[in-house]
Amino acid sequence: MTASKRWLPLTFKIALLTLLLLWTLIPIIWMVLSSFKPNTIITADTPQVFFTPTLEHYVSLFSSGNSLWPYLLNSLFIAGTSTLIAVVLGCMAGFGLSRIRIKGKQHLAFWIISTRMAPIAAVIVPLYLLFRYLYLLDTHAGLIVAYLSFNLPFAIWLMTAFFDDLPPDLEEAAMIDGATKFQAFRHVVLPLMTPGLVTTAILCFIFAWNDYAFAQTFSGPSTQTIPIAAAQLLTQTGIDWGKLLAIGTIVVCPMAIAGLLVKRWLVQGLTLGAVK
Amino acid sequence: MMSPALFLLALITLVPFFSIIWMSFNDVSLMGGLAFEFSGLDNWQRVFTDPDIRSSWLISLVYFLATVGLEMVIGTVMALLVYSLTRGSNIIISLLLIPMFIAPVIVGLLGRFMLDPSHGLYAWMLNESGLFDGNILGSVGSAMVAVILMDVWEWTPLVALIVLAGLTSVPEDVLEAAEMDGARYGQKLLYIILPSISNILLVALLIRAMDAIRFFAIIFITTNGGPADSTKIIPIRLYDIAFRFFDLGYAAAVGITMLVFSIMVATAFTKLLKRQEKAS
Incomplete structure (x- = not known):
C-alpha cells in the first residue's frame, strides 16, 4: 500500500462507504426480494423481510391473457436490430473518420456529437410528424429508426475514439505485405477492435432497451416494448406491485450484468472517448 | 467507408432538424390529416412570453443545479x-455502478x-422516524426533492466512475512528497488531487449537463x-404541449430552444476534447 493512499480514519471511511452502498443497493435488493413475495406480504402495513418465496408473479407474467412475451420480443428485436445497424455502420465510419485527414473534420465531429446530445423531447416532435406522414407509427422500423437517431452517432463517435487508439502502422504493415485495404481492415484491425465493438454494442443495446420516451410516443398495440408494459401497469388504479417488480427485475438484471461485463471500457464508452 | 453511416445519419437527423424549424413557423394541425398553416413568428412570440414556459425553465434550472451539483459532490466522494x-x-465499484444501467422507467x-x-x-x-408523514410524491416540495434524489441515485455512479478514472492520473510521487512534508489530507485534496483531475471533473459535468x-x-x-406543476421541467412541458394539446408547431419552437442549450453543451465538450488532445 502506498503512503499516499492512507488518509482519513479507517472507521470513518468504512462507515461512509457502507452508507453509500446501502443507499445504492437497498432499492434494487428490495425490488428483487419483493418480486418473490406474495401480494399480501408486499402490501403489508409494515415491511416484511421474512416470507416464503413464490414465483407466482413471474408465472402470471408469462401465462396470463396479457402476457409479457410480445413486449419482450419487441424489445429484443427493436433494440437488437438498431444495435446491429449502429455498430456495423459505426465501425466502418469510425475507421474512416479516424484515418482520414480532411479539412473541416472538426465540423463533422461536432455535427455527430450534437446529434447524440440532442434532447429526446425535442427530437420526438418532428419525428412524430414524419413517422405519421410515412406511416411509420406503430411499426418496428419506426422505433429502430428512432433509436438509430441516438445510437448511430454514438457508435460512430465511440468507434472513432477506439480506432484513434490503434496505431495505423499495423494495417500499413499489412498493406505493404500485399494485403488490400479491406483485407488489412478485416484480418488485422478488426480482431484488435473486439473490446471496442463489444462495448459499443452493449451500450447501444442498453440505451435502446431502456428507452421509454420514444416507445411511449411511437409504438402502438403491436410494437410496445417492456418499459411500456411497466408504465401501463403503473398507471392503472390498484397497482399490481408483484407483477411490476417482476418486470422491473427482468428489465434490470440482464442490463446490469451486460454493463458490468465491459466495465473496463465503460468510462471510455460513457464519456464518448473523452476519458480513457 | 464512412459514406453509408454518414448518409443515414444525415437522413435521420437533418430531415427532422429542418422539419422542426419549419414546424416552429406553422400552426400544425393533426385533426383530419396533417395540415400546416403558416403563422410567422406566433409560436416564437409565445415561447418568450408564456409564463408557463418561463416557470418550467426555472424548475428545470433548479432540477439541473440540484441533480448535477449533488451528483458531482457525492460522485467525487464515492470515487x-x-x-x-x-x-x-x-467488487465495490461494480456494486455502486448498478443504478446507471437501470432503465429510467424502472428507476421511477x-x-x-x-x-x-x-x-x-x-x-x-420516514414515517416511523417522524421525519415526514405525508404523501411524498403527492406534495409540493417533497415531490421535487424525491425526483431529484431519484436522478441522483441513478447518475452519481457515472460521475464516480469518471472521477475514478481521473484519479489514476494523480501524480503519486507528488502526493508522497507532500506527505513527507506533513501535508494533511485536506491539503493534498485541495492542492494536488483536485487540480490534477479538474479536466475530468469538467468532462463529468458536461456529460451530466x-x-x-x-x-x-x-x-x-x-x-x-405534478403536483401543481411543481416538477414540470421543460421536457415534460414540451411533451404536454405536443401530445396532450397537440400544439405541435408551438412544441417545435420550445424544442428548438432546448436544442440551443444542448448545442452549447456540445460546443463546450468539443472544445474540451481539443484542449485535451493538445495537452497529450
Whole structure:
C-alpha cells in the first residue's frame, strides 16, 4: 500500500462507504426480494423481510391473457436490430473518420456529437410528424429508426475514439505485405477492435432497451416494448406491485450484468472517448 | 467507408432538424390529416412570453443545479473512497455502478414503490422516524426533492466512475512528497488531487449537463410534472404541449430552444476534447 493512499480514519471511511452502498443497493435488493413475495406480504402495513418465496408473479407474467412475451420480443428485436445497424455502420465510419485527414473534420465531429446530445423531447416532435406522414407509427422500423437517431452517432463517435487508439502502422504493415485495404481492415484491425465493438454494442443495446420516451410516443398495440408494459401497469388504479417488480427485475438484471461485463471500457464508452 | 453511416445519419437527423424549424413557423394541425398553416413568428412570440414556459425553465434550472451539483459532490466522494481502498475496490465499484444501467422507467417505478404512502419501505422509515408523514410524491416540495434524489441515485455512479478514472492520473510521487512534508489530507485534496483531475471533473459535468436535459422518463412516470406543476421541467412541458394539446408547431419552437442549450453543451465538450488532445 502506498503512503499516499492512507488518509482519513479507517472507521470513518468504512462507515461512509457502507452508507453509500446501502443507499445504492437497498432499492434494487428490495425490488428483487419483493418480486418473490406474495401480494399480501408486499402490501403489508409494515415491511416484511421474512416470507416464503413464490414465483407466482413471474408465472402470471408469462401465462396470463396479457402476457409479457410480445413486449419482450419487441424489445429484443427493436433494440437488437438498431444495435446491429449502429455498430456495423459505426465501425466502418469510425475507421474512416479516424484515418482520414480532411479539412473541416472538426465540423463533422461536432455535427455527430450534437446529434447524440440532442434532447429526446425535442427530437420526438418532428419525428412524430414524419413517422405519421410515412406511416411509420406503430411499426418496428419506426422505433429502430428512432433509436438509430441516438445510437448511430454514438457508435460512430465511440468507434472513432477506439480506432484513434490503434496505431495505423499495423494495417500499413499489412498493406505493404500485399494485403488490400479491406483485407488489412478485416484480418488485422478488426480482431484488435473486439473490446471496442463489444462495448459499443452493449451500450447501444442498453440505451435502446431502456428507452421509454420514444416507445411511449411511437409504438402502438403491436410494437410496445417492456418499459411500456411497466408504465401501463403503473398507471392503472390498484397497482399490481408483484407483477411490476417482476418486470422491473427482468428489465434490470440482464442490463446490469451486460454493463458490468465491459466495465473496463465503460468510462471510455460513457464519456464518448473523452476519458480513457 | 464512412459514406453509408454518414448518409443515414444525415437522413435521420437533418430531415427532422429542418422539419422542426419549419414546424416552429406553422400552426400544425393533426385533426383530419396533417395540415400546416403558416403563422410567422406566433409560436416564437409565445415561447418568450408564456409564463408557463418561463416557470418550467426555472424548475428545470433548479432540477439541473440540484441533480448535477449533488451528483458531482457525492460522485467525487464515492470515487475518492473507492480509490483509497487497498482491496475489494473492484467488487465495490461494480456494486455502486448498478443504478446507471437501470432503465429510467424502472428507476421511477422503484421510486414509486419505495415511497408508496401505504406500503413503501422508505415512506415507512420516514414515517416511523417522524421525519415526514405525508404523501411524498403527492406534495409540493417533497415531490421535487424525491425526483431529484431519484436522478441522483441513478447518475452519481457515472460521475464516480469518471472521477475514478481521473484519479489514476494523480501524480503519486507528488502526493508522497507532500506527505513527507506533513501535508494533511485536506491539503493534498485541495492542492494536488483536485487540480490534477479538474479536466475530468469538467468532462463529468458536461456529460451530466447534456443528459439532464435529454432524459425525462423518471419524472414522467412518477409525478408527470405534478403536483401543481411543481416538477414540470421543460421536457415534460414540451411533451404536454405536443401530445396532450397537440400544439405541435408551438412544441417545435420550445424544442428548438432546448436544442440551443444542448448545442452549447456540445460546443463546450468539443472544445474540451481539443484542449485535451493538445495537452497529450
